[in-house]
Amino acid sequence: MRNSSPYDDPTLGLDLPEPERSPQAEPWPRTAGLNGTGGSAGDGYGEMIARLRGFLDHVAAARLDPATMAALSDDLGAWTERLADAAVPEREQVFGHRDDMPGRGQTMAPALRVHEADRFSVRGTVRFGRYFLGGNGAVHGGAVPLLFDEVLGRLSGSGGRSRARTAYLHTDYRSITPIGPQLDVHGWFVSEEGRKRVLRAEIRHDGVLCAEAEGLFIVLKPGQP
Incomplete structure (x- = not known):
């Protein structure tokens, strides 16, 4: 019999997040939302998204009987309409x-969740729920660069900089990125020359490097989508 692992826990990554009723601490410079449509932090949208995240985690973990699947499908169809x-x-x-x-x-x-940020770096924490499970307690390999692109892309355009798009994103996987626990994320500028911005980021679990990435972002020309 093999030794048990903390990743064998069937409830892994299923603790529901707290509803996001207020802005994160020390956020990046923010606006009201694109074209001023973002709403206010207390309008219930954050709580809805937090519950949706929890729902997706539970869908990923569930093995449903046919009747429950049919009922859930009907409910989702009604909400889609x-x-x-x-x-x-x-x-x-x-x-x-x-x-x-x-x-x-x-x-x-x-x-x-951002804890420290300025024009050139950002530090925060993240937690991958069951929805992002790749297998055996590890985050899906495609979800890791998705997080890096989100972090570096946002940092690239912070501090009033012009918008840029990802030209490449290279990710190195150094150890397992686990589902469930809180992870530390750090992103920073490496260089900026003309329209080219090079940034790097890393994810750590209890000090252990899980993955790191380098991205090149190109500033958009006027009129570019």
Whole structure:
């Protein structure tokens, strides 16, 4: 019989996050949202996104019976129809545009909680829930660069800088990035020359380097999407 591992716990990564009712501590410079549509931190949007994150974690962990799956499918279908009536153009959407909230109010990547930030670096913490499980307690390999792109892309455009897009993102996996525990994230500028911005980032668990990345971001020319 093999030794048990903390990653064998079937409830791994399933503790529900606290509703995000207020802005994170010392956030990056923020706006009201794209075109002023972001709303206020107390409008309930953060709590909704936190619950959605928890829902996705539980869906990933669940093995449902046919009746439960059918009922859940019906519920999701009804909500899809209800949300369809509230659809707006991209520049008016709220999802991913809430700079006053951890993760900008989206569920594509785990929510980074910023503790220290300026124009050239950012430090914070992140927790990957069960939704991002790749296998055997480890974060899916594709989710790690997704977080790096979110962190470095946002840092690249912080401090009033012009918008830039990712030209490349190189990720090195140094050890297992675990599901569940709080991880430390650090991102920083390496160089900036003309339209080119080079940045690096790392993820650590209890001081152990899990993964690191380097990204090149190119400042957009006028009129570029």
